[in-house]
Amino acid sequence: xxxxxxxxxxxxxxxxxxxxxxxxxxxxxxxxxxxxxxxxxxxxxxxxxxxxxxxxxxxxxxxxxxxxxxxxxxxxxxxxxxxxxxxxxxxxxxxxxxxxxxxxxxxxxxxxxxxxxxxxxxxxxxxxxxxxxxxxxxxxxxxxxxxxxxxxxxxxxxxxxxxxxxxxxxxxxxxxxxxxxxxx
Amino acid sequence: xxxxxxxxxxxxxxxxxxxxxxxxxxxxxxxxxxxxxxxxxxxxxxxxxxxxxxxxxxxxxxxxxxxxxxxxxxxxxxxxxxxxxxxxxxxxxxxxxxxxxxxxxxxxxxxxxxxxxxxxxxxxxxxxxxxxxxxxxxxxxxxxx
Numbered sequence: 001x002x003x004x005x006x007x008x009x010x011x012x013x014x015x016x017x018x019x020x021x022x023x024x025x026x027x028x029x030x031x032x033x034x035x036x037x038x039x040x041x042x043x044x045x046x047x048x049x050x051x052x053x054x055x056x057x058x059x060x061x062x063x064x065x066x067x068x069x070x071x072x073x074x075x076x077x078x079x080x081x082x083x084x085x086x087x088x089x090x091x092x093x094x095x096x097x098x099x100x101x102x103x104x105x106x107x108x109x110x111x112x113x114x115x116x117x118x119x120x121x122x123x124x125x126x127x128x129x130x131x132x133x134x135x136x137x138x139x140x141x142x143x144x145x146x147x148x149x150x151x152x153x154x155x156x157x158x159x160x161x162x163x164x165x166x167x168x169x170x171x172x173x174x175x176x177x178x179x180x181x182x183x184x
Numbered sequence: 185x186x187x188x189x190x191x192x193x194x195x196x197x198x199x200x201x202x203x204x205x206x207x208x209x210x211x212x213x214x215x216x217x218x219x220x221x222x223x224x225x226x227x228x229x230x231x232x233x234x235x236x237x238x239x240x241x242x243x244x245x246x247x248x249x250x251x252x253x254x255x256x257x258x259x260x261x262x263x264x265x266x267x268x269x270x271x272x273x274x275x276x277x278x279x280x281x282x283x284x285x286x287x288x289x290x291x292x293x294x295x296x297x298x299x300x301x302x303x304x305x306x307x308x309x310x311x312x313x314x315x316x317x318x319x320x321x322x323x324x325x326x327x328x329x
Protein backbone atom coordinates (compact mmCIF):
# COMPACT_ATOMS: atom_id res chain seq x y z
CA UNK A 1 0.00 0.00 0.00
CA UNK A 2 2.88 2.33 0.90
CA UNK A 3 4.52 1.56 -2.43
CA UNK A 4 1.27 2.33 -4.26
CA UNK A 5 0.90 5.66 -2.45
CA UNK A 6 4.50 6.58 -3.24
CA UNK A 7 4.01 5.74 -6.91
CA UNK A 8 0.76 7.72 -6.97
CA UNK A 9 2.45 10.76 -5.39
CA UNK A 10 5.27 10.57 -7.90
CA UNK A 11 2.87 10.13 -10.81
CA UNK A 12 0.79 13.11 -9.67
CA UNK A 13 3.91 15.22 -9.35
CA UNK A 14 5.07 14.15 -12.77
CA UNK A 15 1.67 14.79 -14.33
CA UNK A 16 2.18 18.52 -13.70
CA UNK A 17 4.96 18.56 -16.25
CA UNK A 18 4.16 20.17 -19.58
CA UNK A 19 5.40 18.35 -22.67
CA UNK A 20 7.57 20.99 -24.37
CA UNK A 21 9.38 22.20 -21.28
CA UNK A 22 10.31 18.84 -19.82
CA UNK A 23 13.91 17.68 -19.68
CA UNK A 24 14.62 14.08 -18.76
CA UNK A 25 17.25 11.41 -18.42
CA UNK A 26 17.18 7.74 -17.58
CA UNK A 27 20.96 7.48 -17.36
CA UNK A 28 21.51 9.84 -14.45
CA UNK A 29 24.25 9.13 -11.93
CA UNK A 30 23.94 9.06 -8.15
CA UNK A 31 26.74 8.01 -5.87
CA UNK A 32 27.20 7.98 -2.16
CA UNK A 33 30.29 8.06 -0.03
CA UNK A 34 31.04 7.72 3.62
CA UNK A 35 34.39 7.68 5.36
CA UNK A 36 33.99 6.04 8.77
CA UNK A 37 36.76 4.91 11.14
CA UNK A 38 36.23 1.27 10.11
CA UNK A 39 35.90 1.61 6.36
CA UNK A 40 35.15 3.82 3.42
CA UNK A 41 31.92 3.03 1.63
CA UNK A 42 31.27 4.15 -1.92
CA UNK A 43 28.60 3.07 -4.40
CA UNK A 44 27.39 4.19 -7.81
CA UNK A 45 24.13 3.99 -9.72
CA UNK A 46 23.98 4.89 -13.41
CA UNK A 47 20.32 4.20 -14.15
CA UNK A 48 18.67 7.14 -12.43
CA UNK A 49 15.38 8.51 -13.75
CA UNK A 50 15.19 12.26 -13.49
CA UNK A 51 12.95 14.99 -14.89
CA UNK A 52 12.99 18.76 -14.76
CA UNK A 53 10.23 21.14 -15.79
CA UNK A 54 12.01 24.37 -16.69
CA UNK A 55 8.79 26.44 -16.49
CA UNK A 56 7.50 25.32 -13.11
CA UNK A 57 10.86 24.31 -11.61
CA UNK A 58 9.56 20.87 -10.64
CA UNK A 59 12.46 18.46 -10.28
CA UNK A 60 12.28 14.74 -9.53
CA UNK A 61 14.53 11.74 -9.50
CA UNK A 62 13.95 8.11 -8.75
CA UNK A 63 16.42 5.32 -8.23
CA UNK A 64 16.36 1.56 -7.69
CA UNK A 65 18.39 0.58 -4.61
CA UNK A 66 19.48 -2.73 -6.11
CA UNK A 67 21.18 -0.83 -8.95
CA UNK A 68 23.85 0.56 -6.61
CA UNK A 69 27.18 -1.04 -7.32
CA UNK A 70 29.88 -1.37 -4.63
CA UNK A 71 33.52 -2.32 -4.90
CA UNK A 72 33.05 -5.09 -2.34
CA UNK A 73 30.32 -7.71 -2.74
CA UNK A 74 29.94 -8.00 1.04
CA UNK A 75 29.19 -4.27 1.36
CA UNK A 76 26.61 -4.52 -1.42
CA UNK A 77 24.98 -7.46 0.35
CA UNK A 78 24.87 -5.65 3.71
CA UNK A 79 23.58 -2.47 2.06
CA UNK A 80 20.65 -4.27 0.41
CA UNK A 81 19.82 -6.75 3.16
CA UNK A 82 20.59 -4.97 6.43
CA UNK A 83 20.64 -1.24 5.81
CA UNK A 84 18.16 -0.14 3.13
CA UNK A 85 16.24 -3.46 3.00
CA UNK A 86 15.82 -3.14 -0.75
CA UNK A 87 13.43 -6.10 -1.05
CA UNK A 88 10.96 -4.18 1.10
CA UNK A 89 11.88 -0.65 -0.06
CA UNK A 90 13.14 -1.04 -3.65
CA UNK A 91 13.13 2.66 -4.62
CA UNK A 92 14.39 5.99 -3.33
CA UNK A 93 12.99 9.19 -4.77
CA UNK A 94 13.08 12.95 -4.58
CA UNK A 95 10.14 15.15 -5.55
CA UNK A 96 10.76 18.87 -5.29
CA UNK A 97 11.03 22.27 -6.82
CA UNK A 98 13.63 24.90 -7.67
CA UNK A 99 12.80 27.80 -5.35
CA UNK A 100 14.92 30.46 -7.10
CA UNK A 101 13.64 29.71 -10.61
CA UNK A 102 13.71 33.42 -11.52
CA UNK A 103 17.52 33.41 -11.18
CA UNK A 104 17.93 30.66 -13.80
CA UNK A 105 17.61 31.23 -17.52
CA UNK A 106 17.32 27.80 -19.11
CA UNK A 107 17.58 29.34 -22.58
CA UNK A 108 20.95 31.00 -21.92
CA UNK A 109 24.03 28.75 -21.65
CA UNK A 110 25.71 29.35 -18.28
CA UNK A 111 26.15 27.80 -14.85
CA UNK A 112 23.44 28.71 -12.35
CA UNK A 113 23.25 28.14 -8.61
CA UNK A 114 19.93 26.58 -7.62
CA UNK A 115 18.01 26.23 -4.37
CA UNK A 116 15.95 23.07 -4.31
CA UNK A 117 13.29 22.15 -1.81
CA UNK A 118 11.29 18.95 -1.67
CA UNK A 119 10.78 15.55 -0.17
CA UNK A 120 13.36 12.80 -0.15
CA UNK A 121 12.19 9.22 0.38
CA UNK A 122 14.69 6.55 1.38
CA UNK A 123 13.97 3.26 3.17
CA UNK A 124 10.26 4.09 3.08
CA UNK A 125 10.78 7.27 5.13
CA UNK A 126 9.98 10.66 3.60
CA UNK A 127 11.70 13.79 4.93
CA UNK A 128 11.64 17.41 3.77
CA UNK A 129 14.98 18.57 2.40
CA UNK A 130 16.39 21.89 1.26
CA UNK A 131 19.64 21.73 -0.69
CA UNK A 132 21.69 23.72 -3.15
CA UNK A 133 22.93 22.59 -6.52
CA UNK A 134 23.98 23.85 -9.91
CA UNK A 135 22.40 23.67 -13.34
CA UNK A 136 24.83 23.88 -16.23
CA UNK A 137 22.82 25.00 -19.24
CA UNK A 138 24.27 24.22 -22.65
CA UNK A 139 22.59 24.33 -26.02
CA UNK A 140 20.09 21.49 -25.95
CA UNK A 141 20.87 20.05 -22.51
CA UNK A 142 20.85 20.85 -18.82
CA UNK A 143 23.23 19.20 -16.40
CA UNK A 144 22.03 19.19 -12.80
CA UNK A 145 24.50 18.59 -9.96
CA UNK A 146 24.14 18.53 -6.22
CA UNK A 147 26.13 17.21 -3.28
CA UNK A 148 24.43 16.87 0.08
CA UNK A 149 24.57 14.93 3.31
CA UNK A 150 22.01 12.43 4.58
CA UNK A 151 21.84 11.29 8.19
CA UNK A 152 21.10 7.55 8.24
CA UNK A 153 19.08 7.75 11.46
CA UNK A 154 16.65 10.23 9.82
CA UNK A 155 15.59 7.46 7.46
CA UNK A 156 15.41 4.71 10.09
CA UNK A 157 18.56 3.09 8.73
CA UNK A 158 20.18 1.55 11.76
CA UNK A 159 23.84 0.66 12.11
CA UNK A 160 24.35 -2.76 13.74
CA UNK A 161 25.64 -2.53 17.32
CA UNK A 162 28.90 -4.33 16.50
CA UNK A 163 30.00 -1.57 14.12
CA UNK A 164 28.39 1.47 15.77
CA UNK A 165 30.94 4.28 15.84
CA UNK A 166 32.99 2.61 13.11
CA UNK A 167 30.71 3.44 10.19
CA UNK A 168 29.84 7.07 9.44
CA UNK A 169 26.39 8.14 10.59
CA UNK A 170 26.08 10.55 7.66
CA UNK A 171 26.67 9.79 4.02
CA UNK A 172 27.48 12.17 1.20
CA UNK A 173 25.15 11.89 -1.78
CA UNK A 174 26.23 13.19 -5.19
CA UNK A 175 23.63 13.66 -7.91
CA UNK A 176 24.69 14.28 -11.50
CA UNK A 177 22.02 14.17 -14.17
CA UNK A 178 22.43 15.18 -17.78
CA UNK A 179 18.92 16.15 -18.86
CA UNK A 180 17.77 16.41 -22.46
CA UNK A 181 14.51 17.82 -23.83
CA UNK A 182 11.70 15.34 -24.15
CA UNK A 183 10.18 15.58 -27.60
CA UNK A 184 7.00 13.56 -27.79
CA UNK B 185 55.30 -27.68 28.59
CA UNK B 186 55.98 -29.13 25.14
CA UNK B 187 52.29 -30.06 24.85
CA UNK B 188 51.32 -26.48 25.76
CA UNK B 189 53.59 -25.07 23.04
CA UNK B 190 52.08 -27.42 20.48
CA UNK B 191 48.58 -26.30 21.49
CA UNK B 192 49.60 -22.64 21.13
CA UNK B 193 51.08 -23.30 17.66
CA UNK B 194 47.92 -25.15 16.56
CA UNK B 195 45.72 -22.32 17.89
CA UNK B 196 47.81 -19.67 16.13
CA UNK B 197 47.80 -21.66 12.87
CA UNK B 198 44.04 -22.14 13.03
CA UNK B 199 43.59 -18.43 13.82
CA UNK B 200 45.79 -17.46 10.88
CA UNK B 201 43.96 -19.83 8.52
CA UNK B 202 40.56 -18.58 9.78
CA UNK B 203 41.61 -14.96 9.36
CA UNK B 204 42.95 -15.61 5.86
CA UNK B 205 39.74 -17.41 4.91
CA UNK B 206 37.57 -14.56 6.29
CA UNK B 207 39.70 -11.93 4.51
CA UNK B 208 39.57 -13.58 1.10
CA UNK B 209 36.23 -15.40 1.12
CA UNK B 210 34.03 -13.24 3.37
CA UNK B 211 35.28 -9.63 3.50
CA UNK B 212 36.72 -9.67 -0.02
CA UNK B 213 34.46 -12.30 -1.54
CA UNK B 214 33.98 -11.72 -5.24
CA UNK B 215 30.82 -10.30 -6.76
CA UNK B 216 28.41 -12.81 -8.26
CA UNK B 217 29.57 -13.65 -11.77
CA UNK B 218 26.35 -12.73 -13.58
CA UNK B 219 27.85 -13.31 -17.03
CA UNK B 220 28.59 -16.97 -16.32
CA UNK B 221 25.69 -17.63 -13.94
CA UNK B 222 22.84 -19.88 -14.97
CA UNK B 223 19.73 -17.76 -15.44
CA UNK B 224 17.14 -18.06 -12.67
CA UNK B 225 14.40 -17.25 -15.19
CA UNK B 226 14.13 -17.28 -18.97
CA UNK B 227 11.53 -15.06 -20.65
CA UNK B 228 10.70 -13.12 -23.76
CA UNK B 229 11.26 -9.36 -23.46
CA UNK B 230 7.55 -8.70 -23.82
CA UNK B 231 6.59 -11.19 -21.10
CA UNK B 232 9.21 -9.74 -18.78
CA UNK B 233 7.87 -6.22 -19.33
CA UNK B 234 4.24 -7.28 -18.88
CA UNK B 235 5.17 -9.25 -15.77
CA UNK B 236 6.05 -6.01 -13.97
CA UNK B 237 3.76 -3.51 -15.66
CA UNK B 238 0.57 -5.50 -15.15
CA UNK B 239 1.31 -5.55 -11.43
CA UNK B 240 2.72 -8.39 -9.44
CA UNK B 241 0.30 -10.69 -7.68
CA UNK B 242 1.28 -12.58 -4.56
CA UNK B 243 1.60 -15.82 -6.50
CA UNK B 244 3.86 -14.32 -9.20
CA UNK B 245 7.56 -15.01 -9.28
CA UNK B 246 9.57 -12.03 -8.07
CA UNK B 247 12.35 -11.29 -10.53
CA UNK B 248 14.01 -8.61 -8.35
CA UNK B 249 17.56 -9.70 -7.61
CA UNK B 250 17.39 -12.64 -10.03
CA UNK B 251 19.53 -13.40 -13.08
CA UNK B 252 17.23 -13.19 -16.08
CA UNK B 253 17.84 -14.24 -19.66
CA UNK B 254 15.44 -13.00 -22.29
CA UNK B 255 15.04 -12.70 -26.02
CA UNK B 256 13.76 -9.57 -27.72
CA UNK B 257 14.23 -7.00 -30.45
CA UNK B 258 16.38 -4.08 -29.23
CA UNK B 259 14.95 -0.65 -29.99
CA UNK B 260 18.00 1.48 -29.28
CA UNK B 261 21.44 1.63 -27.72
CA UNK B 262 22.20 4.60 -25.45
CA UNK B 263 25.57 5.76 -24.17
CA UNK B 264 26.16 7.12 -20.69
CA UNK B 265 29.84 7.98 -20.23
CA UNK B 266 31.62 4.72 -21.00
CA UNK B 267 28.51 2.60 -20.43
CA UNK B 268 26.19 1.21 -23.10
CA UNK B 269 22.52 0.65 -22.36
CA UNK B 270 20.46 -1.60 -24.64
CA UNK B 271 16.82 -0.48 -24.61
CA UNK B 272 13.70 -2.49 -25.47
CA UNK B 273 10.73 -0.12 -25.80
CA UNK B 274 7.13 -1.26 -25.26
CA UNK B 275 5.29 1.90 -24.26
CA UNK B 276 5.32 5.70 -24.11
CA UNK B 277 4.78 7.53 -20.84
CA UNK B 278 5.63 10.64 -18.83
CA UNK B 279 9.36 9.90 -19.15
CA UNK B 280 9.16 9.10 -22.87
CA UNK B 281 10.03 5.54 -23.89
CA UNK B 282 9.25 2.82 -21.39
CA UNK B 283 10.44 -0.76 -21.45
CA UNK B 284 13.52 -2.74 -20.43
CA UNK B 285 16.92 -1.09 -19.98
CA UNK B 286 20.06 -3.23 -19.83
CA UNK B 287 23.45 -1.81 -18.84
CA UNK B 288 26.12 -3.92 -20.51
CA UNK B 289 29.31 -5.24 -19.01
CA UNK B 290 32.00 -3.06 -20.67
CA UNK B 291 33.51 -5.91 -22.72
CA UNK B 292 30.14 -6.42 -24.44
CA UNK B 293 29.98 -2.80 -25.69
CA UNK B 294 31.41 -3.71 -29.10
CA UNK B 295 28.55 -6.12 -29.73
CA UNK B 296 26.09 -3.19 -29.90
CA UNK B 297 27.52 -1.91 -33.17
CA UNK B 298 25.47 -4.21 -35.37
CA UNK B 299 22.30 -4.46 -33.29
CA UNK B 300 19.10 -3.88 -35.19
CA UNK B 301 15.42 -3.70 -34.19
CA UNK B 302 14.77 -6.29 -36.92
CA UNK B 303 16.95 -8.94 -35.33
CA UNK B 304 16.21 -10.45 -31.93
CA UNK B 305 19.02 -10.89 -29.43
CA UNK B 306 19.38 -12.94 -26.29
CA UNK B 307 20.58 -10.95 -23.32
CA UNK B 308 21.28 -11.90 -19.70
CA UNK B 309 21.64 -9.71 -16.63
CA UNK B 310 20.89 -8.99 -12.99
CA UNK B 311 17.35 -7.66 -12.52
CA UNK B 312 17.41 -4.64 -10.19
CA UNK B 313 13.62 -4.27 -10.44
CA UNK B 314 10.97 -1.95 -11.84
CA UNK B 315 11.23 1.80 -11.20
CA UNK B 316 7.71 2.68 -12.31
CA UNK B 317 8.66 3.22 -15.95
CA UNK B 318 11.33 0.65 -16.82
CA UNK B 319 12.65 -2.72 -15.79
CA UNK B 320 16.34 -2.25 -14.99
CA UNK B 321 18.94 -4.92 -15.65
CA UNK B 322 22.59 -4.51 -14.67
CA UNK B 323 25.83 -6.32 -15.65
CA UNK B 324 24.26 -7.54 -18.87
CA UNK B 325 25.87 -9.70 -21.50
CA UNK B 326 24.71 -10.21 -25.06
CA UNK B 327 24.64 -13.97 -25.52
CA UNK B 328 23.83 -14.09 -29.19
CA UNK B 329 22.76 -11.68 -31.88
